[in-house]
Amino acid sequence: MRVLLIACGSRGDVEPMVGLAVQLRALGAEVRMCAPPDFTELLDGAGVPMMPIGQPLRPMVKGAVTGTKPQPPSSLPQRAAEMVATTYDAVAPAAAGYDLVVATGLIPAAAAARAVAEKLGIPYVFVAYFPTYLPSPHHPPLVWPGRSLPPEVTDNRVLWDLNTEHMNELFGQGINTHRESIGLPPVDNARDHVLTDRPLLASDPVLSPWPEPADLDVVQTGTWFRPEDERPLPADLEAFLEAGTPPVYVGFGSIPMRDPEDVAKAAIEAVRAQGRRVLVSRGWAGLGLTDDHDDCFAIGEANHHALFRRVAVVVHHGGAGTTTTAARAGAPQVVVPQFADQPYWAGRVAELGIGAAHDGPTPTTESLSAALRTALTPETRARATAVAATIRADGATVAAKLLLDATGGERPPVS
Template identity: 55%
Template sequence: MRVLLSTFGSRGDAEPLAALASALQAQGAQARVCASPDFAGRMEQAGVELFPVGPPVREWIRDVRADPKPDIPRRGAQIMGLYRDALAVAIEDCDAVVATGLFPSTTAAQMLAERHRLPYVYAGYCPTYLPSAHHAPFQFPHHPRPPDSADNRERWALNAQAMQDTFGDTANRHRAELGLPPVYDLRDRVFTDLPWLATDPVLSPWAPTSLCEVFQTGAWILPDDRPLAPDLRTFLDAGDAPVYIGFGSMSLHAWKDDAARVAVDAVRAQGRRVILAGGWAGLTPIDHGEDCFALGEVNQQALFPHVAAIVHHGGAGTTMAATRSGRPQVVVPQIADQPYWAGRVADLGIGVAHAGPVATVESLSAALAAALKPEMRVGAGVVAGMVRGDGAEVAAKRLVAMFGGG
């Protein structure tokens, strides 16, 4: 059995597919991943076959964020076309397709699976992307806003129409070229009748709703045994536990020029040393003090248990890694699902949700002070013992059981 795994997005979208691919291989199946060339090194480390697609996602995201009025239909059409062409090659000899990530890429995966008459699974990394009476959908900036009186059911119905209006013409053009009939329920066709939710049920529970039934697998976590660099180990051993600061793939365009200074000063105000991860924002220390360590790529699974607290953007992968470490968090959410993860961290009592995407020294220092309290550390340790790490194995076993017979 060979499964084609497809995504378009940042590391938080691609690495879970590497975890699922590795778990499938442990079950005796084969897997290949279609994703951005940004992640070739990580896929190679995991022993996973990568079919690189399109431009580096880092460049694509940079261009979108630099555009004051991004043309979402046009950019979506670009991604859909790139993935349709790449998947048409990668799908050969495959027995099933699993798709995650940006909607245009999953649309391409669904139509290629349909064209080849293969089983298809849509998986999400956050409950808020799936229809529910308990939360509202993402609001497309170019589409009219629902009336204030609309409830969540109405908003999700309007969301289905917005998805059709935004991506439907492009999808139906590709479908016609593939010999497929047009569709007018694109969102629900791509999401399927039973989407999978690759999140931990403690950190991210799914509330039952008549709008959508899901199969929750648990988070797809790629075990990482890479050692910490010797100079980082030396820094960790040289004093009290530092505070980690990293914002992953976020550009922090609203406060990029001040982000490093604000973060370092806020940590120093709490009498702590700092580990500053540059990330895609390219953060660098404000000085060369011995209490500050500049970091590039790192094994979060190995590092996080050694820090006093973790300040981050609230990406699904980083939030899960921080939660599993048992260390308290401060989440400064920027976009998309990150406010959801910040809220979950606060609700569970394992950290603090910063109010808004731009921090000051005072606001971040106050959040850190709350996160560093003993009761927060105890709560983080308790929840760390409750979250699971077997989601990729659960998903792999289900895929093999469902589709491995053919």
């Protein structure tokens, strides 16, 4: 059995697929992944063969966020069309001889993955990492650039109908033009074509439940983690942790920030105002220290599964992976959402009582101080500990068995 995984997006899109790849291989499957070249080192470290898709993602994302390479909404359809073609050109040769395609991430890239599967006559599965990416009468859709939703409309089904129109406007022409060029028929609904009517949902049922009843036949597996990460923490980080009380972790993962110096300053001042030490993760935002005081320490790559068990609070952007890893570690959280699924995760953290949702994407010393006061209470710590005991760690195993069983004749979670 040979499985091709496609993840075009940030590390939050790629990391869970690595977890799935490890479990598929443990069950005897041969696995290859297509992903942006930014993650070559990550995949090499996991021993997963990789075929790169397009150019590095980090400079493009940084330019869009910081404004150095502005991307007007009018350019989105053109860039989507380019992504479909680029992804198809990378995935098609990589898929030769494979039996199954599993895709996640950006809609144009997943559309190209499905086109490859159609041409080869093999199953295609889409996976989402959070419920609100999928149509449901229980929640509204995400808001896409230049395609705002009317505030007076509160019926979620009407909003999802509008989302269908928006997705067709942004992606439909690029997807169908490419499909025509490779001899495939056009699709009427770009979004539903990519998501399929039976997608996988790789998120935790307690942390992010899929509400029923719904139109889609969603298969929720639990979050896809790699097997327990046993990498030791760097010696200098270990020394900092041992030198005092648990610090507050501040990091925004693979999300660039418009004013990283101001964000770092506000965060460090806010943490110090609570009498706590600070651990700053540089990440794609390029956060750094504001002085050389010994109550602050900056890190690069580290094992979050080990680290988050030893911090007082995790301050982060609200990606699915970071939110779930912190929840699994029992660490209270402060989520400073930037875009996409991050407001959803901020809301879930607040609703579950395991932390605080920051109001908006731009933290100040005062706003972060208020959120930290909530996250640092004994009640929040106790609630985070209780929720941690409910987080499933077997999602990747569940998904791997499901996918392999499906290709063996069981009812497939595929289009």
